[in-house]
Amino acid sequence: MALIELEDVRRTFTVRARTGRFSREKREVRAVDGLSFTVEAGECVGYIGPNGAGKSTTIKMLTGILVPSGGRLRVAGVDPARERVALARRIGVVFGQRTTLWWDLPLRDSFELARRIYRIPDRRYRENLGRCVELLDLDGLLDTPVRQLSLGQRMRGDLAAALLHDPQVLYLDEPTIGLDVVSKGRVREFLREVNRERGTTVLLTTHDLTDIEQLCGRVMVIDHGRVVYDGGLDGLHEAGESERTLVVDLAESRPAIEVPGARVVKVEGPRQWLAFPARESAAPIVAAVAARYPLVDLSVREPAIEDVIARMYAEVAIG
Amino acid sequence: MAEPLTGTLAEPLVEHLAEPLTEPLGARTRWAVRSWWLCAGMWMRSTMAYRASFALTLGASLVTHSLDFVVLVLMFRHTDQLGGWTLPELAFLYATATFALGIANLLVGSVDGLGARIVNGTLDTMLIRPAPALSQLCAERFSLRRLGRPIQALAVLVWSLATLDVTWTWDRVLLVPALLVCGCVIFGAIYVGGATVQFWWGEAKEIQNSVTYGGATLLHYPPTIFAKELVAGVVFGVPLAFVNWLPALHILGRPDPLGLPTAFQYASPLAAALCVAVAGLAWRAGLRAYRGTGS
The missing domain is CATH 3.30.70 (Alpha-Beta Plaits)
Structure with missing residues (x-):
């Protein structure tokens, strides 16, 4: 089953640049320019490209935050732009540079809020929390205020918070940014486990290619809003004429x-x-x-x- | 716990899929209020992590807001009347306007952080949650320390009601709580509607503050001391007059300087409903523009 489908998806932004004291020039920037790909359920895909290539624009369209300018887009069978809130219950998003945890409250409180906001059934919540705590080694940290956690611990907390509601798709934006080698390894191991055990589809953007090498069977390279490579990591060498x-x-x-x-x-x-x-x-x-x-x-x-x-x-x- | 939960975890999410994708307005509103409540609870506990700071700022806010009223009292040491109104009557205006603004500020005032969130990209983190972004935004930094203003206003109101020389007919009695509720709703709608402008124009926060705080200060004084054009502006433009001026005319038995039909003095609920509708539509349009044009 194709979980993510994009067909000729486009997204343009209008940029207004001041050219003189009173004159302004409108310019269209194509952030995503005819993107087509599908991701099957259970895949773990690396989505890479230089800054400004259109990665975050794609993620924002896949989560329903941004409405595409054209083309067709489906995630878990629904149109994200039209059913953003319904889709929000089926996806998990982790931004490496922005925590969604509550700074001054114990880690446990952020999880409790997720339980209510995502309306997670009690039994499912207990099971998922137990599993995340075990895999991410969060046991001693649940009652610690988030502000006292290290960056690596916080990232582990963010990952758990994004997975408590059993998302079908997990979007990760730079999940290992700023982490030390040990923490990076731990995050990768956890993601591998989640992908294998639950069959959660993972779409990962990163600048750390070790993430891709260790996690993703498939890589998509995007540049200027288009897919320039889509395939295995090995194929990259040939495609790149390395x-x-x-x-x-x-x-x-x-x-x-x-x-x-x-x-x-x-x-x-x-x-x-x-x-x-x-x-x-x-x-x-x-x-x-x-x-x-x-x-x-x-x-x-x-x-x-x-x-x-x-x-x-x-x-x-x-x- | 150690036993793998592969079986249960890999099951399709039946309860999520069964959920209707478009819910009726009533259910949506209940969910929006519940989301606000959940987030506000989190923020409240966050501020309680710093108890001393909480107590100090609540105390400070009580004192500074009381100064507003002290100014009025001092003014009345030199005069018995202002625009034909006595001190207890002015106290009534002051208390009702301040209370309405205070409660609206407590419940939804944080919505003015919208522009900053658009700039630093954190509005997006709100939009990926299944709770309405407006609820999350309004609940932001919710803290009971902001109760300083309305508590102080209530004290003045009690004094005013006890001192006022008014024949308390049942319609006048009922109008007081109705006016307080409608006032909160109108100010709340102005907060939200004003913040919506930030979707298009990021620096609009100051304009909104001039309408809310400036408007409340305007309402401290009787309409008789202002130009008729201004009074008409706050009846038919930004409908602040429905917060307290118009119903107060009836409660205090004062003539309307504009000579509007008496129906206007009872029309606050209607004005409040209209404000909510306009603010709601503006918010939807703003969010649509944000998602359409991005940032």
Whole structure:
């Protein structure tokens, strides 16, 4: 069952810029420009793109806050813009930079409010709270005022608050921002567990690509309001025409060496860096270098996912 | 607890899906009030986390608001009448206007934080909850410390009612509580309607404050001392005259400076209903514009 469906969804904003003392110029900005994709129930999708690519505009349309300028949009079978409040009961939203917890009250009070606002049946509430407390290790924190919690603890509290009403979809906006490595790991582990155990569909925007690598079977890259890549993480390397790097330590310093199928990108004393397409095997290049030059040591470096995506953005900007 | 709850958790959300997507107005209103109540309760307990501060600000607000009335009393040390009205009569106007504004401010006054929430994006966090955003906004920072103003007004009202030289017929007696309720509703509607302007124009908060606080100060004084155009403006424009002037004319047995039909003196409930309707429609239009044009 497709839980999220977008068909040629567009959203334009009118920006008024002051051009003179009295004159103003109206300009249309297309934040989302013909977006089409579907997300099946139970998927965990990473939704990434540079700032201003249209990520938050998409999330705002999916939650019903913003009305699309055009196209068709369905979440859990309903039109979010028309049935925002009804939809609110079926989705969970976590903003990494904005807590929805009550600052001066014990964590438990925020959960109690959720129980009432979302009209969660008592038994379901007890079960879900118990499970969240267990998985997120919140046991000793329930009676602590939120302002006394660390950032990581607060994020765990926010996650629990967003899941108490059994949402079918969970939108996460930068859920690990500002967290230390341990807290990040804990949040990711919890999300994996929720996705696996409850089949909650997760849509995650992030700038931390480790989140994606560890959580998402599918990545959507968006830029200038369009999907520029949609598929597995592995496919990103090919789509991004990424390159692997062969680092060779020669017996002595020399000018850039010549090897077929690779090009030298950097020389530093006897060490040289050779880039070659990620889909090619390293073996023939290593053989070619070894045959021509005295070789002391070598290593192959995989492309960093950040670089792949950065290259992808750059291509879109040029193309 | 440790036992996995996979079975129960993965079930379809039957009770949510069965819920009618568009509920009748009555149910929506009840839900809006309940949402307000829930959020206000949270805020109230939040402020109770700082008890000393609560006691101090409540005390300070009682004292500062009382000064308003002290000014009136001092004025009457030099004169017996103002615009033909005596001190107990003025006290009645002062108390009713202040009480209405105070209660409206307590219950919905925080709605004027709308502009700030639009700017910093936190209105969105309200819109993703199933509770009405207006309820959440009005309940924001709800605190009983704001009771200082209405408590003080009630004290003045009691004194005024005890001192007034009025024949208390049953219609006059009934008009007093009706006037207080309608006054609160009218000021509440003005708060909400005024805040709605911030959907289009973020700096509109000051304009709204000049209507609410300025309006209440206007209503402290008898309509006879103002120009007729101004009085007509608060009857037919921003209907502040229905908060206390018009019903007070009947209660105190005073002639209407505008010579309006006596029906106007009983029309406060109608004016209040009209204000609520206009404010409600304005809010809906504003929210629609926000979601349509974004920020």
